[in-house]
Amino acid sequence: MDLSLTETERLFRKEVRDLIATAFPPPERYDGSPDHEQRWHQALLARGWAANKWPTAFGGPGWTATQHFIWEREVTAAGLPPQVGGMGMGMLAPILFAYGSPEQQDRFLPDILHNRTRWCQGYSEPGAGSDLASLRTRAVLDGGDYVISGEKVWTSGAHRADWMFCLTRTSDEARRQDGITFLLVDMRSPGVTIFPIISLDGRHAFNRVTFDGVRTPVGNRVGREGEGWTVAKGLLTHERTGQAFVSLSTDLLGRIRDAAATLPGTDGGALLDDPGFGRRLALADIELQALAATELRTLSEVSAGGAPGAQSSVLKLKGTDIVQRMTEFFVECAGPYAAPWFPEVAGPAPDDIGPHWARREVTRYFEGRAASIAGGSDEIQRNIIAKQVLRL
Numbered sequence: 001m002d003l004s005l006t007e008t009e010r011l012f013r014k015e016v017r018d019l020i021a022t023a024f025p026p027p028e029r030y031d032g033s034p035d036h037e038q039r040w041h042q043a044l045l046a047r048g049w050a051a052n053k054w055p056t057a058f059g060g061p062g063w064t065a066t067q068h069f070i071w072e073r074e075v076t077a078a079g080l081p082p083q084v085g086g087m088g089m090g091m092l093a094p095i096l097f098a099y100g101s102p103e104q105q106d107r108f109l110p111d112i113l114h115n116r117t118r119w120c121q122g123y124s125e126p127g128a129g130s131d132l133a134s135l136r137t138r139a140v141l142d143g144g145d146y147v148i149s150g151e152k153v154w155t156s157g158a159h160r161a162d163w164m165f166c167l168t169r170t171s172d173e174a175r176r177q178d179g180i181t182f183l184l185v186d187m188r189s190p191g192v193t194i195f196p197i198i199s200l201d202g203r204h205a206f207n208r209v210t211f212d213g214v215r216t217p218v219g220n221r222v223g224r225e226g227e228g229w230t231v232a233k234g235l236l237t238h239e240r241t242g243q244a245f246v247s248l249s250t251d252l253l254g255r256i257r258d259a260a261a262t263l264p265g266t267d268g269g270a271l272l273d274d275p276g277f278g279r280r281l282a283l284a285d286i287e288l289q290a291l292a293a294t295e296l297r298t299l300s301e302v303s304a305g306g307a308p309g310a311q312s313s314v315l316k317l318k319g320t321d322i323v324q325r326m327t328e329f330f331v332e333c334a335g336p337y338a339a340p341w342f343p344e345v346a347g348p349a350p351d352d353i354g355p356h357w358a359r360r361e362v363t364r365y366f367e368g369r370a371a372s373i374a375g376g377s378d379e380i381q382r383n384i385i386a387k388q389v390l391r392l
């Protein structure tokens, strides 16, 4: 989407570009390593932009929706993450702003900002994924502590996390959503056991986490007892708003065009000029521009203090669809060279065979499939849209 920027916004874009160039002077590019992540985070902290989505009351820079848009666009094009700090920064912090006590905010937010603690999300359980309200991990009040017993599954990054924010059942109300409580749990507590789940590609991202009489103080409850469902729903809308992938899809679109311009099409010209390929690419581009406008509208509502609501399901559903289609274009471009490569499993890649982008983009194609499930599956987003937006 082409925004006509004001002079101030153009200056802001220059500031962003300068920051990127100072942190990673060309031709150096961010490679996702811990060293690079640390360097980028330090640059963000020094500039006051580490928590760029946080409200000003909590140290955020108070950007407008357009500034957020520019930021995402510029850093994604440079291959950098828009923020460092994982689930703590992007998912838990907004909940602490809304539901956390002043003590919880003082205790947890500085460590999140400085990336000193890693958080994981303990929602899903065996038998409670889409139907999250059927969760059974039990928390019983005993003196000043909740005592937790049960099991969580698909917990991304639990093996590296210091803390978990999790949903527990504290009572069996007629309406299942009413008996759920949101707790923060120290992952080093006695009784927490982490079992790795190795995925088909050989990587260790997921875990199963069991709780056997794990104690967490009442002071680690966010919101009131039984209010966990409301807290969790707020968190999920923030998670889904972050899954529109507009900047990533925009970046991929540009690179697909570059790649297709150098590849042969069916009629002797370039693939980019092939009418069938070009028509499908143009359609994806139009849908991406519509998504970008929707995202910008949502961001401006959030900047004005609103919550994303059911709009976040539209962003997640459509954003996932478009980014997956972008990766499919790359697979089409790569042709016989379309094979994934996971360096953490297979070791450093040998010299490139085929186009230099093929290995990375085809890997992204496979990774991108999970986006239809993580944060609530496509079908669940459609159900939410049907009920809350279309009122069906």
Ligand SMILES: Cc1cc2nc3c(=O)[nH]c(=O)nc-3n(C[C@H](O)[C@H](O)[C@H](O)COP(=O)(O)OP(=O)(O)OC[C@H]3O[C@@H](n4cnc5c(N)ncnc54)[C@H](O)[C@@H]3O)c2cc1C
Pocket (backbone or CB within 6 Å): 120, 121, 122, 123, 124, 125, 127, 128, 129, 130, 131, 153, 154, 155, 156, 157, 370, 371, 373, 374, 375, 376, 377, 378, 379, 380, 383
């Ligand atoms: C990459 C990734 C990371 C994840 N990280 C985490 C994490 O950190 N923490 C965490 O708690 N969870 C995590 N999850 C789990 C994720 O939230 C669940 O996988 C998801 O909610 C779906 O639940 P399920 O796997 O139990 O599938 P199920 O709920 O069993 O669904 C199976 C299929 O049935 C469909 N379905 C279910 N109910 C309905 C319905 N009412 N109408 C129509 N269709 C329906 C679903 O769409 C799906 O296709 C992660 C998942 C992925 C893929």
